[in-house]
Amino acid sequence: MAVEKVTAFAPATVGNVGIGFDILGHTVRAVGDRVSARRSAEPGIRISGITGTSASLPLEAEKNTAGMALISMATALSLPFGVEIAIDKGIPLGSGLGGSAASAVAAVVAANALLDEPLSKIELLKFAMQGEAVASGSVHVDNIAPSLFGGLVLTVGIDHPRTKQIPVPPGIRCVLVHPHMFMSTREARRILRKTVDLSDVVWQTANLAGFLAGCYTNDLAMIRDAFEDVIIEPQRSQLIPGFKAVKQAAMSNGALGCSISGAGPTVFAWCEEAYANGIRIAMVEAFAEHDLASDYWVSAVDTEGARVVES
Ligand code: HSE
Numbered sequence: 296m297a298v299e300k301v302t303a304f305a306p307a308t309v310g311n312v313g314i315g316f317d318i319l320g321h322t323v324r325a326v327g328d329r330v331s332a333r334r335s336a337e338p339g340i341r342i343s344g345i346t347g348t349s350a351s352l353p354l355e356a357e358k359n360t361a362g363m364a365l366i367s368m369a370t371a372l373s374l375p376f377g378v379e380i381a382i383d384k385g386i387p388l389g390s391g392l393g394g395s396a397a398s399a400v401a402a403v404v405a406a407n408a409l410l411d412e413p414l415s416k417i418e419l420l421k422f423a424m425q426g427e428a429v430a431s432g433s434v435h436v437d438n439i440a441p442s443l444f445g446g447l448v449l450t451v452g453i454d455h456p457r458t459k460q461i462p463v464p465p466g467i468r469c470v471l472v473h474p475h476m477f478m479s480t481r482e483a484r485r486i487l488r489k490t491v492d493l494s495d496v497v498w499q500t501a502n503l504a505g506f507l508a509g510c511y512t513n514d515l516a517m518i519r520d521a522f523e524d525v526i527i528e529p530q531r532s533q534l535i536p537g538f539k540a541v542k543q544a545a546m547s548n549g550a551l552g553c554s555i556s557g558a559g560p561t562v563f564a565w566c567e568e569a570y571a572n573g574i575r576i577a578m579v580e581a582f583a584e585h586d587l588a589s590d591y592w593v594s595a596v597d598t599e600g601a602r603v604v605e606s
Contacts, residue, residue: 364426399426445600522552537585
């Protein structure tokens with residue numbers, strides 16, 4: 296018998312992870328969005344409600360990240376039935392934690408479970424990407440791919456994306472501090488220069504390669520030395536009050552590296568487990584000194600991506 300109603304959960308993400316602009320991201324345990332989807336006789340995609348946020352998000356499917364992902368899926372598959380969804384936001388809006396991506400991913404994973412012959416996750420990736428584009432104005436995958444697959448994920452290519460889960464050294468924790476301010480992804484992308492100095496490209500390339508090599512070989516010293524984003528972070532950090540002090544607080548308390556999660560304003564730090572609490576306290580205090588209260592999470596780099604949680 297056909298499944299009539301399904302709920303899927305998709306985790307929040309750090310994407311990009313500093314040095315991998317638009318291509319490298321990882322999941323955050325415990326925080327995420329849920330989407331319930333049910334078959335309807337009426338064709339098309341409808342959004343019955345959005346909970347978990349006081350902000351008004353569009354209920355028109357073509358203007359909503361989850362709705363647009365499903366429009367793209369329904370069109371490509373010529374779905375013989377309509378889909379009605381309800382979105383429950385667990386990820387703060389405009390936080391840099393991949394909220395728009397998570398809604399799009401949860402929507403396609405839930406709708407996929409309604410199909411008589413469900414698709415593979417790699418086939419769902421492109422539909423979710425179309426949803427993310429509604430929110431940020433461009434197609435990028437550094438939030439979508441880890442939210443879908445789980446773990447630290449590198450994506451190569453846009454038209455025919457390939458993804459690779461990168462191993463993370465055991466015991467690594469990610470400290471995330473979200474100051475209470477809203478950051479528009481479109482605006483944080485608009486301010487970026489369109490040209491980059493060759494020397495910065497060389498430095499950034501070396502750092503990305505070094506970071507990945509460090510992850511594959513459990514070389515924490517290499518990860519620490521390679522963590523620096525020399526292209527995007529210097530441009531965006533001016534949008535986050537106190538960023539320099541927060542980063543300094545993380546580094547002086549033992550972080551391996553610290554940068555902006557996605558478009559910000561959440562700031563994240565990687566560290567060994569024993570340092571996580573001290574780093575978290577110091578980062579929150581540094582934001583407080585700039586009159587910003589914060590939420591925070593300490594997360595393992597979870598390897599579990601989006602999944603059906605109720606059907
Ligand atoms: N990689 C994107 C950015 C993530 O940093 O602009 C935000 O969607």
